[in-house]
Amino acid sequence: MMHKPRAPLVLLINPWITDFAAYDLWAKPMGLLFLASLLKEGGCGTAFIDCLDRRDPFTNSHAAVLPGRDKKFGTGKYPRMRIAKPEPYAGFPRHFHRHGIHPESFRRKLAEIEKPDIVWVTSIMTYWYPGVLEAIRMVRDVFPAVPVWLGGIYARLCPDHAARWSGADRVITEDLARIPEMICELTGFALSNARVWGDFSSWPLPALDLLKPAPGYAPVLTGVGCPYRCPYCASARLQPKRAGFDSRRIMDQIEWGRNELGISDFAFYDDALLLDAEHALRPVLEKIAKDGPRIRFHVPNALHVRALSKDWCDLLYASGFRTIRLGLETALDGRSLEWGGKVDAEMYLEAVARLFEAGFSNDDVGAYLICGLPGQRPEEVAESVRFVRQSGAHPHIAEFSPIPGTPIWNKAAALSTFDIKAEPLYHNNTFFACRRPDFTYADMVALKGLARNRGEEEKN
Ligand code: B12
Numbered sequence: 532m533m534h535k536p537r538a539p540l541v542l543l544i545n546p547w548i549t550d551f552a553a554y555d556l557w558a559k560p561m562g563l564l565f566l567a568s569l570l571k572e573g574g575c576g577t578a579f580i581d582c583l584d585r586r587d588p589f590t591n592s593h594a595a596v597l598p599g600r601d602k603k604f605g606t607g608k609y610p611r612m613r614i615a616k617p618e619p620y621a622g623f624p625r626h627f628h629r630h631g632i633h634p635e636s637f638r639r640k641l642a643e644i645e646k647p648d649i650v651w652v653t654s655i656m657t658y659w660y661p662g663v664l665e666a667i668r669m670v671r672d673v674f675p676a677v678p679v680w681l682g683g684i685y686a687r688l689c690p691d692h693a694a695r696w697s698g699a700d701r702v703i704t705e706d707l708a709r710i711p712e713m714i715c716e717l718t719g720f721a722l723s724n725a726r727v728w729g730d731f732s733s734w735p736l737p738a739l740d741l742l743k744p745a746p747g748y749a750p751v752l753t754g755v756g757c758p759y760r761c762p763y764c765a766s767a768r769l770q771p772k773r774a775g776f777d778s779r780r781i782m783d784q785i786e787w788g789r790n791e792l793g794i795s796d797f798a799f800y801d802d803a804l805l806l807d808a809e810h811a812l813r814p815v816l817e818k819i820a821k822d823g824p825r826i827r828f829h830v831p832n833a834l835h836v837r838a839l840s841k842d843w844c845d846l847l848y849a850s851g852f853r854t855i856r857l858g859l860e861t862a863l864d865g866r867s868l869e870w871g872g873k874v875d876a877e878m879y880l881e882a883v884a885r886l887f888e889a890g891f892s893n894d895d896v897g898a899y900l901i902c903g904l905p906g907q908r909p910e911e912v913a914e915s916v917r918f919v920r921q922s923g924a925h926p927h928i929a930e931f932s933p934i935p936g937t938p939i940w941n942k943a944a945a946l947s948t949f950d951i952k953a954e955p956l957y958h959n960n961t962f963f964a965c966r967r968p969d970f971t972y973a974d975m976v977a978l979k980g981l982a983r984n985r986g987e988e989e990k991n
């Protein structure tokens with residue numbers, strides 16, 4: 532008699548952030564949490580280790596660790612340990628840290644878990660790969676014979692680098708629709724929900740219950756993809772097709788977080804939250820506004836200014852949005868057109884005025900300004916900072932960081948004196964690898980100061 536293969540146990544790992552600085556600005560491993568739900572729904576066992584847990588007692592009481600701290604709206608500081616600066620950053624005047632739990636805590640958590648059949652490691656920023664490599668090394672120490680698969684944003688944007696250096700058995704660049712087949716090839720187990728994997732709109736809710744203790748906030752995703760093609764952005768490469776959840780599913784994500792997990796702060800991860808949102812997001816927000824919002828929403832990933840009609844601004848306010856970030860990038864219309872035409876200065880001023888009329892305060896509203904793009908001059912950024920401040924919103928500098936496969940990538944590689952094609956550490960926004968004689972690192976620091984320092988600006 533043929534035996535049905537046993538359901539495999541998949542260990543999911545969210546690795547450390549290795550960076551000069553990192554702040555938990557509503558950053559949770561959303562991709563991995565969706566995968567956990569898909570695996571569970573398909574019949575697999577799952578275990579999860581979060582190297583970015585801010586509340587790990589072992590870590591926060593360890594003498595070598597600067598403990599984490601809770602801040603506003605569920606955000607906060609990660610615990611961190613100073614570590615040696617990787618060689619490519621030699622001479623860069625900042626200390627380097629591993630953010631998250633103590634490695635010994637990670638080792639203990641691994642030792643407590645039943646031996647898995649596969650280990651899945653996610654990755655986010657390409658330049659955080661040292662944390663990914665360290666996690667995989669430790670997994671190999673504890674479970675030498677267990678296959679390790681690496682997926683996520685670093686894996687997809689730098690597959691050759693990841694294949695060469697990560698230590699994973701497999702670097703996942705395939706469409707998610709292929710994953711059930713790949714699991715079956717490895718373990719012989721056929722997931723019962725194989726067809727769901729490639730159909731975003733049918734995915735189950737992300738497994739927020741794996742985050743223990745319950746997090747102070749939850750990420751929410753209503754859809755993937757963006758119709759724009761800004762030259763510096765990897766959205767189209769990561770999510771070429773737009774897809775979205777219906778209102779029921781969006782409401783379920785929020786209600787589950789609020790009612791079952793007691794969460795009151797929610798951060799949207801969409802690239803284009805308000806575009807084509809009439810039928811899915813709007814009814815959800817209308818219901819929340821009608822019932823009286825007992826929750827707060829945040830959009831750290833920026834809204835499209837062009838979508839901010841009067842009724843949307845009113846609805847955002849009434850449904851509990853508190854942190855509004857706008858993707859302005861520049862106040863110079865010529866530049867805006869050159870960079871994809873998603874907004875112009877007049878459109879922005881009208882939108883900000885509508886947000887204030889709706890009830891938002893100056894402190895609620897911020898605008899991102901890209902800084903240091905090839906061809907851009909520091910004076911343009913300074914002008915945009917002043918423009919945003921005059922509009923009543925807060926300017927937020929987004930340092931240009933070159934991303935593989937984006938339209939501007941080759942131009943950035945030709946401009947940079949660092950080998951950004953071979954070394955993902957040079958994609959770090961803090962490092963500013965595209966510094967040049969007419970836009971220096973000192974210019975970047977000064978512009979960040981200008982954007983931060985309202986008092987200085989008002990004095991001048
Ligand atoms: C939400 C978001 C943020 C959040 C937090 C993200 C986090 N969790 O840490 C915030 C707003 C804080 C943020 C900040 C920044 N971000 Co951001 N962010 C995103 C965004 C929009 C979504 C990421 C996400 O969660 N997606 C949703 C999940 C479902 O997808 P996923 O993680 O890719 O997972 C899927 C697959 O990859 C796969 N998968 C994942 N893991 C695994 C593992 C295995 C084994 C398998 C099989 C599959 C698999 O399955 C999942 C389901 O499909 C992306 C853009 C994008 N469209 O992806 C940019 C993006 C990651 N950010 C980017 C950048 C540049 C930044 C900033 C530097 C911007 C700036 N200049 O300030 C800052 C840096 C922050 C810092 N230093 O801490 C770049 C990446 C750059 C890089 N070099 O890697 C991106 C790609 C946007 C872009 N400009 O193109 N960001």
Ligand code: SF4
Nearest residue numbers: 757759761764766802
């Ligand atoms: S509008 Fe935003 S998400 Fe869309 S391509 Fe431009 S930067 Fe990327």
